[in-house]
Amino acid sequence: MVRTGTSERPDLPIAVVIGGGGMGMSTAKRLGQHCRIVLASLSADKNPAREAALKEDGIDAVAVQCDMTDPASVDRLAAFVAERGPLRTLAHVAAFSPSMGDWRTLLAVNLVGPALIERAMLKLAQPHTAAIFVSSLAGHRPQPPSDEVLAVLDRPLAPDFFEALEALLPAAEHTSGNAYSLTKTALNRMCRQRAWAWGQKGARIVSMSPGMIATPMGALEFAGANREHKLALLAKTPLGREGTMIETADAIEFLASERASFITGTDLLVDGGVHAAMAFPED
Template identity: 40%
Template sequence: MSTEVSVVIGNGGMGRAVARRVGAGHRLLIADYKEDALEPVAEQLRDDGFEVITQSVDVTSRKSVAGLAHTAAELGRVTRLVHTAGVSPAQAPIPAILAVDVLGPALVLDEFTDVIAAGGAGVVIASNAGHFYPGPLSPEDIHALSDFSAEDLAGHALLSPDRYADGSIAYQFAKRAAQLRVKAVAAGAWGDRGARLNSISPGVISTPMGRAELDGGDQGLVRSLIEASAIRRTGAAEEIAAAAEFLLSPSASFVTGTDLLVDGGAVAAITTGRFDPTAF
């Protein structure tokens, strides 16, 4: 029997929680842009009994992502892929948000199409911000975000930084793009491969990225939205990892092409009128 491989891209708070949750019993390949941050995490996992391999990756480079996919395939049968890498408005300017959060998922899903095993599953971490994007997106825009190659998408007007008034709008757009890409790839290339694919849209999670959002320029809006939500707290990275574990498991064998909101009811608070973001 060939060795099963789990791949986790992104070494932030969610990525580390996911790796620990889904990597037991598999060869675990963890990847991140910051190579020097990988080894301390890998050593801790190894001390806890995980078999860990690390590799640096630039998710905006097809060559780099293809190299990661090649490494994964050489390690064994790739049955789990989780893409958590991303940047927020508190961390990066608009061009980087568009590159990492739009082109990154497109490249990862494309390069892993021929690597993911039949019966395997993938999860892309998006954000509930994607549900807030005001648009509009035309049918042609949706087609481009869903189906264009990353190279063609990079030159599309939708990825012009000048289109976005601020980083928050660019981030909402980028996460909506990720949700659309996942749905299209799940129905198409990954479905043809016999693999499942879904996205998770977290709310504010208590990770370094989430805490930066809470302390950023929109902190009044974010904190008020949390208070208006049903659960009334930030989430934990382990709660996102638990959702990913479910979507990757046989228990979710009839679930593909969907976006799972794990946001404590934030989107529900807005769509039901309990919270009005335009008041801020």
């Protein structure tokens, strides 16, 4: 039977996008040009408008509630995706910035959640599946954490993860800002550590580290306690501006594509050059 007035494309593979904020939606709009979108995000009340916005752009999309820090919720998402079709792309975008939660909340949202998603989606991976985890310039700090701290960060699903990390760091360092950079460092490491497991399925896993990007989350940080630090970083950015969500979508689309077919277990910095510039301050 011929149907009209629908954007449904049952012939396309699935792209799962985790996070329905600014960068999540720009990513879904881009990946939706080649895939059916499953957008998974925390706030059930915001998801119908997100699904409608994607459909208005002609994208075959469904938005579902998922709390990625809850193993049962992640399992439900994986079952939903498995029913719909082959997984071509995972774009894990969601995170909390330092202004959005406390130390433990950020550890859970920015590291335990992505680790649960990674484990669940690996089961659905097949040849040519690509997983992209949005990390941050904050994960590339000049002084990396100690080997002991890294060893704990490398096993975020251990039952004693929070206690083991807190035992290694003085209480004064249990801040949301520190949690943000530690979790982003750990996320980059997770994509390197898990490349072997994904490779066994002919699939890839990479991180993408944005610098300062003009998103609602970025604006929140510019308005808050980090304002001076962010302005100083902007002053040191060779390209002299924030990036756009179009530019992060470009990077994610490339990493997801067959043009990136030999790129796995690594990180792509999309930061206007600020990380490089900080290594050569005299220039």
